[in-house]
Amino acid sequence: MSVSPAFARDIDGKAIAAQVLSEVKDEVGALARQQIHPALAVLLIGDDAASQVYVRNKLLRAEEVGIHSLEYRLPANTTQAHVLTLIAQLNADPAVNGILVQLPLPSQIQEHIVIQAIDPIKDVDGFHRQNVGGLVQGATVLTPCTPSGCMRLLYDTCGDLSGLHAVVIGRSNIVGKPMATLLLQANCSVSVVHSRSVDAAALCRMADIVVVAVGRPQMIDASWLKAGAVVIDVGINRIETQTGSRLVGDVDYVSARTVASAITPVPGGVGPMTIAYLLKNTVIATRLQLEESRTRAPEPQFA
Ligand code: NAD
Numbered sequence: 001m002s003v004s005p006a007f008a009r010d011i012d013g014k015a016i017a018a019q020v021l022s023e024v025k026d027e028v029g030a031l032a033r034q035q036i037h038p039a040l041a042v043l044l045i046g047d048d049a050a051s052q053v054y055v056r057n058k059l060l061r062a063e064e065v066g067i068h069s070l071e072y073r074l075p076a077n078t079t080q081a082h083v084l085t086l087i088a089q090l091n092a093d094p095a096v097n098g099i100l101v102q103l104p105l106p107s108q109i110q111e112h113i114v115i116q117a118i119d120p121i122k123d124v125d126g127f128h129r130q131n132v133g134g135l136v137q138g139a140t141v142l143t144p145c146t147p148s149g150c151m152r153l154l155y156d157t158c159g160d161l162s163g164l165h166a167v168v169i170g171r172s173n174i175v176g177k178p179m180a181t182l183l184l185q186a187n188c189s190v191s192v193v194h195s196r197s198v199d200a201a202a203l204c205r206m207a208d209i210v211v212v213a214v215g216r217p218q219m220i221d222a223s224w225l226k227a228g229a230v231v232i233d234v235g236i237n238r239i240e241t242q243t244g245s246r247l248v249g250d251v252d253y254v255s256a257r258t259v260a261s262a263i264t265p266v267p268g269g270v271g272p273m274t275i276a277y278l279l280k281n282t283v284i285a286t287r288l289q290l291e292e293s294r295t296r297a298p299e300p301q302f303a
Helices: 013-032 049-065 080-092 111-117 129-137 145-158 176-185 200-204 270-295
Strands: 039-045 068-074 098-101 165-169 189-193 209-212 230-233 237-241 244-248
Touching (some): 013 049, 013 270, 039 049, 049 068, 049 270, 068 080, 080 098, 080 111, 098 270, 145 209, 145 230, 145 270, 165 176, 176 209, 189 200
Parallel strands (some): 039 068, 039 098, 165 189, 165 209, 209 230
Antiparallel strands (some): 237 244
């Protein structure tokens, strides 16, 4: 790794996401020439303000790349049984290629039951246990969008990742754990740091790559970083300011960029990549379904 410059360069998630979206648009165009039109169903349950913004952005980007979207807005008091019935209908509908249930869910609905109900081949979030297991074994599966987006940012920034030491801070099922698995597959030496780690900062200071997904505003500053480290900040936190509020990451950007060689800003770093990889996953899911329908043995014909 190179020695740290005076200030880290920004890793431009918006620009790299635009490249991914352009690739997705080309693939959607190629599928359209075969009369195949990818469609994504998005379920938004309840009134969570952040979820409404995330869903709106996902649907807008889907439209831009030519992916048809179906939006299901359900009230906060929707029963789990109702959600499961809807998912069963979407699973059975050959015109629907991807199903996304926006999290978090209202308290009467159990997240793991809903996720497990989605057909794994339509699970564009990559949260179903079949996809999680396949990811660990290195199979071709639908991989969680945020970690996939972070990997693309890292390849773009570092090139080959083999042999680099990566520290992932956070061990959630949707970011930390799949991120660590993907880094391992890219031949990094991987450490996962979490709320029970002893001297997390010392572990982090050994890392060439630091991926932070904790959900604590500006927790990681320059004192956690080795000179020249590449920093990916997954966190999105809204903090109050004297003039209102603003979004910050889990990394103290101003402090960290005095030591790091490259860093993702918040906003404009990981966020746009998550959406781009959701749409990429929708195309991958469509292709997997096409392949499955072609290889499925024909029904026996009886005279
Ligand atoms: P989570 O709450 O599920 O997990 C947080 C993890 O941080 C836990 O594993 C916990 O062990 C660890 N942790 C907590 N305190 C710690 C400490 N003091 N030291 C070390 N580790 C600690 O959160 P999540 O769903 O993984 O999300 C993390 C952040 O990323 C949030 O701010 C979330 O909003 C954001 N996020 C952003 C995107 C995106 O697209 N940019 C996507 C998903 C999540």
